Amino acid sequence: MSFNLNAKTIFMASLFGLFGVLAGSAIKGIPFLSLDAVLFGAVAGGIFIVTRAVIAVALHRADASRQLKRRTRSQRQKREDLRQRLLEAGKIQLVERNDAELKPWMSPFIGGMQNADRLRSQLATAGYRGQNAITNYVLARIGVPLIGAAIGVTVASLLTSGAMVPGIAATVMALAGWSAIPFQLGQKSLERGEKVGAGMADTVDILLIYVTAGVPFDAAIEDAVPKLKRIAPPMADELERLNRDLLTTNDRQDAFDSFLARAQSTPVLEFVSIVKQADKEGTPMSAALARLSETLRKERFQTAERKAGKIPSMLLMPQLLFAFPAFVMTILFSPIYEAAQQMMKMFSS
Secondary structure, eight states: OOOOOOHHHHHHHHHHHHHHHHHHHHHTOOOTTSHHHHHHHHHHHHHHHHHHHHHHHHHHHHHHHHHHHHHHHHHHHHHHHHHHHHHHHHHHHHHHIIIIIOOGGGHHHHTSGGGHHHHHHHHHHTTOOSTTHHHHHHHHHHHHHHHHHHHHHHHHHHHOOOSSHHHHHHHHHHHHHHHHHHHHHHHHHHHHHHHHHHTHHHHHHHHHHHHHTTOOHHHHHHHHHHHHHHHOHHHHHHHHHHHHHHHHOSOHHHHHHHHHHHHOOHHHHHHHHHHHHHHHHTOOHHHHHHHHHHHHHHHHHHHHHHHHHHHHHHHHHHIIIIIHHHHHHHHHHHHHHHHHHHHHHHHHO
16 A cells, blocks of 8 residues: 555545534634634644555555565575475586596596596686586697697798707697696686676675665575676676575585685675674674675775776877877977978078
8 A cells, every 4th residue: 555645635634624624613612714723624634644644654564564574485485496406406417427527538637536626616717617617628628739739830841841840849839738728717717706806896785785675685696696697797697606505505604615716806705704704693784785885885996096097107108109209290390391491402502
């Protein structure tokens, strides 16, 4: 129920005011058409409108609270059902991954089978997930050196006539290709970590809105994923993974630690630290998120100021290369031209 000052409300207030005028005339002896009677009726009508508004607001809040409780219970039930399905699917996926993905011949290319979990974590940090992530990594470590060796042999054979040069070029290109895959993986991890950290401020703001409205924190994470897909896709992917981890594990600390290990970003570290501290001490999550939101907003403003401060130094070199020579030529062209004319006249005479 909502309060609207419509014709029906005005009509009821007028009737209530008329009853007030009649009551005032009967009880207080006020003349029916006097100014006092009109004021008495207006006060009575105002009391009716205020009372109706208060009742409407109270009923609206009670209805909103009931809807929020029903939505929370529904979300909890859905999360519990999804948790059970993910647990069953996770067991099947784990068996398939251990049996189908990892092969003994992959061991030299991943540093031993004991490093499979660490490599899988590195690939997830770089954004490469799925059952075939390690297989694709191993194939890349095999294929790129072979392609590099073939290019080295071809180029060396075309440019030189020595017998040993193609072999040396093939060896150098193969070693470069072998080292390029881990290096590219590390660079991709750092780049993606920066993108995830850049979306942390918007994530905290969205979570703060949900938590302040009374939505549970885990449900707020689930609801924030669709909205973040438009403004911060890497953060949306990580939050979706975090939501699945929270559904399938009983250790919340381990889920947030995995989230931090995948993101590798300072804003994510601050977020995880505050969430773990709030869970441990029982402090309100809304207050913790509000403090973090203010901190991230200041850091983002300071980052923008630092980038703006670097602009003059970044523009210095293009100015020296392009603008300064043109400026000098514009200033000196006229004197140089006049001097050349004078010299030509002297030589001609």
